Amino acid sequence: xVAEGRRELSADEKYEERFKAWMxxxxxxxxxxxxxxxxxxxxxxxxxxxxxKKPRRIPVCPNIGFFPANYAGITAQEAMYDYQKxxxxxKKYHEDFQPDCLASCLLATPGxxxxxxxxRLYRWPGHGTxxxxxxxxxxxxxxxxxxxxxxxxxxxxxxxxxxxxxVFGALEGWKNLAPLTDLVExxxxxxxxxxxxMPEVQRSFEAxxxxxxxxxxxxxxxxxxxxxxxxxxxxPSLIGGFSKAPFDTLGDTLRGTKGIMLDVxxxxxxxxxxxxxxxxxxxxxxxxxxxMAGHPMVFIPLHKGADGFLSRNDFAKFYWPTLKxxxxxxxxxxxxxxxxxxxxxxxxxxxxADPDLPQGRIVWMFDQTDMVKVKEVLGGGACFxxxxxxxxxxxxxxxxxxxxxxxxxxxxxxxxxFILTTGGVVDEAEPDNFRAMxxxxxxxxx
Amino acid sequence: MAGTIETxxxxxxxxxxxxxxxxxxxxxxxGVDPLQLIEASRRAVEEIGExxxxxxxxxxxxxxxxxxxxxxxxxxxxxxxxxxxxxxxxKVVIGTVKGDIHDIGKNIVSFLLDANGFEVVDLGVDVxxxxxxxxxxxxxxxxVGMSCLLTLxxxxxxxxxxxxxxxxxxxxVKIMIGGAATDDRIRAYTGADAWGKDAAAxxxxxxxxxxx
Ligand code: B12
Numbered sequence: 317x318v319a320e321g322r323r324e325l326s327a328d329e330k331y332e333e334r335f336k337a338w339m340x341x342x343x344x345x346x347x348x349x350x351x352x353x354x355x356x357x358x359x360x361x362x363x364x365x366x367x368x369k370k371p372r373r374i375p376v377c378p379n380i381g382f383f384p385a386n387y388a389g390i391t392a393q394e395a396m397y398d399y400q401k402x403x404x405x406x407k408k409y410h411e412d413f414q415p416d417c418l419a420s421c422l423l424a425t426p427g428x429x430x431x432x433x434x435x436r437l438y439r440w441p442g443h444g445t446x447x448x449x450x451x452x453x454x455x456x457x458x459x460x461x462x463x464x465x466x467x468x469x470x471x472x473x474x475x476x477x478x479x480x481x482x483v484f485g486a487l488e489g490w491k492n493l494a495p496l497t498d499l500v501e502x503x504x505x506x507x508x509x510x511x512x513x514m515p516e517v518q519r520s521f522e523a524x525x526x527x528x529x530x531x532x533x534x535x536x537x538x539x540x541x542x543x544x545x546x547x548x549x550x551x552p553s554l555i556g557g558f559s560k561a562p563f564d565t566l567g568d569t570l571r572g573t574k575g576i577m578l579d580v581x582x583x584x585x586x587x588x589x590x591x592x593x594x595x596x597x598x599x600x601x602x603x604x605x606x607x608m609a610g611h612p613m614v615f616i617p618l619h620k621g622a623d624g625f626l627s628r629n630d631f632a633k634f635y636w637p638t639l640k641x642x643x644x645x646x647x648x649x650x651x652x653x654x655x656x657x658x659x660x661x662x663x664x665x666x667x668x669a670d671p672d673l674p675q676g677r678i679v680w681m682f683d684q685t686d687m688v689k690v691k692e693v694l695g696g697g698a699c700f701x702x703x704x705x706x707x708x709x710x711x712x713x714x715x716x717x718x719x720x721x722x723x724x725x726x727x728x729x730x731x732x733x734f735i736l737t738t739g740g741v742v743d744e745a746e747p748d749n750f751r752a753m754x755x756x757x758x759x760x761x762x
Numbered sequence: 763m764a765g766t767i768e769t770x771x772x773x774x775x776x777x778x779x780x781x782x783x784x785x786x787x788x789x790x791x792x793g794v795d796p797l798q799l800i801e802a803s804r805r806a807v808e809e810i811g812e813x814x815x816x817x818x819x820x821x822x823x824x825x826x827x828x829x830x831x832x833x834x835x836x837x838x839x840x841x842x843x844x845x846x847x848x849x850x851x852x853k854v855v856i857g858t859v860k861g862d863i864h865d866i867g868k869n870i871v872s873f874l875l876d877a878n879g880f881e882v883v884d885l886g887v888d889v890x891x892x893x894x895x896x897x898x899x900x901x902x903x904x905x906v907g908m909s910c911l912l913t914l915x916x917x918x919x920x921x922x923x924x925x926x927x928x929x930x931x932x933x934x935v936k937i938m939i940g941g942a943a944t945d946d947r948i949r950a951y952t953g954a955d956a957w958g959k960d961a962a963a964x965x966x967x968x969x970x971x972x973x974x
Contacts, residue, residue, distance in 0.1 A: 439863060449861045449914055573866045577825040581777060620821075624960060627820050659942070663817070706913050706943055711951035740943055744913050 330650025331677070334612035335363055338552065342610060343539070347548045354550025358416050362554070362735065366652055366699045367676045370732030374725065374761030376754055377554050377701070379656070379681070380419035381741040382450045383750070384409035391448045393441035396427035399537035406541055410549045412747075413754050418553040421541050425451065426534035432527040434485030437569055450743060458482050459570035461579070464586035468593050470495060479570065486523035489516035555654065556611025559602035559646070561639040562591035564619040576620065580630055591638040599645030606651050613654045613679070614646050622659030636667050647677045658740075660684040665693045673698070676733075683739045691728040700728075701735035704753050709738065709745035714752035721756035729761060736761060765789065767802050774806035774830050775813075777823055786834045796838035803831045807877035814874070815962035821870075824961075828873055850881040852972035855897045856907035857885030858941075860918040867941050868909035871961045878965045880905075880972075891918065891925035898931045905968050908954065910941040916948055923953040936971045940964060 325333065339359050346352035357372075364371035385395040388405035395402050406421040427440055437458065440451035459467065459479060467474040473495035481491040492511040498504055511517055545551065560568075566587070567576035579587045602614040620626070621635035643653050657680055661668070668680060675697050682690055682702035694700050702724070708717060721736065728734060736757040742750075765773070765785035773782035786799055810827045813819040854875050858868050865887050872882045883901055885893055898906060906926070908919050919939055926932045937954040940963070949957035958964045 445863070446861065450912075452863050452912070455864065455866055573821070574825050577822040578829065580822040581779065581826050625821050627818075630820065630822065705945065705947075707945045707948045710913060710916055711947045740913070742913075744916065 325650070327648050327650050327674070331612065331652070332650075334606070334610075334650050335359070337610040338556070338612055341546065341552075344543050344547045346550070351548060351550040355546065355552055358550065359552050361416065362552070365733055365735050366679060368696060368699060368733040372762075374729050374734055374736050374757060375416040376736045376757035376761065377417035378415055378419070378704075378738045378750075378753070379741050380409070381423060381743045383742040383745055384419060384421070385424070386744055387412075387747055387750075391441065392424075392450045393427070393447040395421075395424040396440060396451075397442075399534070399541070402538065403541040403544075407545060407548075410545050410551060413751060414549065415754055416551065418542060418546055418551045420553055420555065421538050421545075422535075424538075426531060426538075428530045429527045429534065432486065432523055432530060435483065436485055437483040453569070455572055457572045457575045459566070459575070461571075461575065461583070464583065464590050468586070468590050470497070471593060471597060473497070483569075486527075487520045489514060489518075489520040492517055553609075553611065555613055555615040556609040557602050557604070557606030557614040557651070559598045559605075559614050559616050559642060559653075561616065561618055561621065561635065561642065562594040562598055563621060563635045563638065564617075565594055565598065566590060567620045573620070580626075580634060584634070587634065591634075595638050595641045595645065598642045599649075602642070602646045602651060602653075603649050612650065613652045615654045615656065616642070617656040618658055621664075622657075622661060623663045624659065628664055631664055631667065640670060640672070643673060643678065647674050652677055652679060654679045654681065656681045656683070657685060658683045660686075662686055662689060665689060669693050669697055679735065681735075681737055687724060687728045695728075695731065695733065699733045699735065701737045702728075703737070703739040706738060706740040706742055706745070709742060709749045709753065712746075712749055714748045717749045717752040718756045721753055722760050725757070725760040767794070767798055770799070770802045771806045771809070774803065774827065775809045777826055779826060779830055782830050783833055783837075786837060790837060790841065796841045799834055799838050800842075803834050804877055804879075807831060807874070811874045811877055811962060811965060814960075815965075824870055824873070831877075849879075851879040852905065852968070853881045853883065853901060853903035854905040854907055854968055855883045855885065855894070855901060855903040856909065857889035857894065858887040858909045858911075859915045859922060860888055860890045862910045862912055862915045862918075863887045864911035864941075865909075867911065867961075868907075871907060871909065871940065871958075871964045874961045874965050875907075875968060878969070880968055891922040894922050895925050895929045895931065898926060898935055899929065903935060904972050906935045906937045907964060907968075908937065908939045908952075910939075910944065913943045915941070916951060919948075919952040919954065927953075936967075938964060938967050 339356055361371040361375040365375060382392055384405045385392055388408045390401045390405050395405060402421050402424060406419065409419055431443060438451050438453055439445045441447045441449055445452060463478060477491055477493055481488045492514055494508050498508045571579060606614050621631050626635060646653050662685055679699045679701060680694060682700060687702050690700050704720060708720060765788060770782060770785045773785055789799060790796065807827055810819055810823060814824060856868060856872055858865055872884050876882045885897060894906060908922060923937060938956045938958055939949055939952060939954045940958040944957055946957045956967050958967050
């Protein structure tokens, strides 16, 4: 009643509120006044870039995966299981390289949680890959071709009763469960509970409880590491919440690459309908996760709409419309989508410059797209970030990295609205090359 | 519907799945030599590969072509009495290197190489250097293809090239690499002969070397 009567904040007002929260993070205790000042300055650098202003200097925010583990000499397995070592490695990374943004150690993910749940969608060190190999997705058709109707009818029930029992070994019993929407009358509720008494369902809930405890242990340890890093080095996280493009939600870990590509021909109508159904779900995921993090940015990695994946026609028909709806849903809530444009978008950059999208409210992070073209097409309308190649960081020399960064900043970083980042997620890099990137970024970005 | 071999090729290339399969079945029922159907599939996929190379076709088309060809070969399987004395351009041994378990990219590369007349021996995923060495020694391919998705594959690729050198086999083969997060710099780093941006590049590289 209260909420309905009250005037809703406008998108811009919400946006300012969210940045205010990000400026003064509730969970971070600053080690010193300088650290706090550095933190606030860095948030301002990013805010200016988002708003297409010329920040005092270009923020240098590499996109980090398991690099801190490799750099500190711990294995991927240790990073996933031993929170002491995890903290040592991730702190060392920030201490030695002084980037402008947090490399969150949450990305290493809690191995024990997935051991307990028997997560079949991935393999990880000690669970299908060797100790020093980061986790990897097992490509597959986890949603079958004839299950679109079930998903469209009730996505949550579909996830609970079909998808989750397939991807989590420990939740196999959930295929016996009834949809939660059965629970509307006392006379129905008894029947609903019966499957929950089955031994395999009981076991699944026991596993779930145990996984929950392991997750809390992890977030207490890993969350404290991130908070300490932010408070000590004055680095904000670039990422608040997360979401996905509906085509990727289906294509990555439900239908799989082959499945979704065949669906484009074999069942286009159902595919479109399912994606429409996912739009509000993807918006809600972004809003909720960012709000919980007290942060304005929502990370969205783009996968299967890139050059080489879909034709421009199919991109326009299948990929872009629902992605655009998600972006609009998020910006309406005052959020800033941080869209990681993986692969290359040279043939479809014009879509991203859609005039319906609000100016100065989105960050596009590029991987292999031609950055000069990016500036031509997006410059002045949206902030963009890019793109020191991971191959260069691994196999190049410091002077080559230096030259790449200088050239990039000269060509596209002069007018503001630019963040320096890596093209891909960094797992491996020569430390000297990595250092050269940060130094050159700070030198030429000033 | 009485189609011909030509309409079959057109239907496959045109991505008309239902028509292609009906056409193939009708031809078979009419007593057409099953080997002609196989040959039609091959021609169609070669054309599809060319369109992929030109940027007219993308993953949906490659995946659907793969499905159509698979169904047609299942259809004719029981009716083929003798193996066709198919002439192959050359032999390619391919695999995703050690530590990496991704195969979508590699499978597309294999599919197009096969359609373009190469005999492809696919070693699968997570293939250690020794398996590549063994395969080169036993099968004597002209070309080795290494695929990956993740940067963790850089070192294993380099090791594989070195292992081939140590086994004295390096001079006998051309090595190409590819996959997300690779580029020509990584080619130089690993010591391979060439890097291919996509599956069409893999075909032209192999053709260039084998002289097909
Ligand atoms: C889709 C995708 C995913 C999906 C994969 C599952 C699925 N069902 O698709 C999901 C969402 C699960 C995912 C997860 C992750 N991903 Co991912 N993902 C991608 C993405 C967008 C596309 C990969 C793909 O499917 N390609 C399709 C095939 C057809 O393309 P391809 O393999 O490149 O093959 C083509 C060519 O390269 C070439 N080719 C391939 N092999 C060969 C061989 C030879 C000899 C030749 C000549 C040519 C050739 O021909 C093929 C066809 O033309 C890439 C970025 C990109 N655009 O490439 C990132 C990418 C691979 N992912 C990456 C990362 C970091 C991850 C995660 C670690 C993220 C995380 N923190 O969770 C996880 C786990 C790792 C994993 N992938 O297992 C990074 C890897 C970088 C690194 N450090 O190694 C990439 C490169 C993104 C980036 N720029 O940072 N990912």
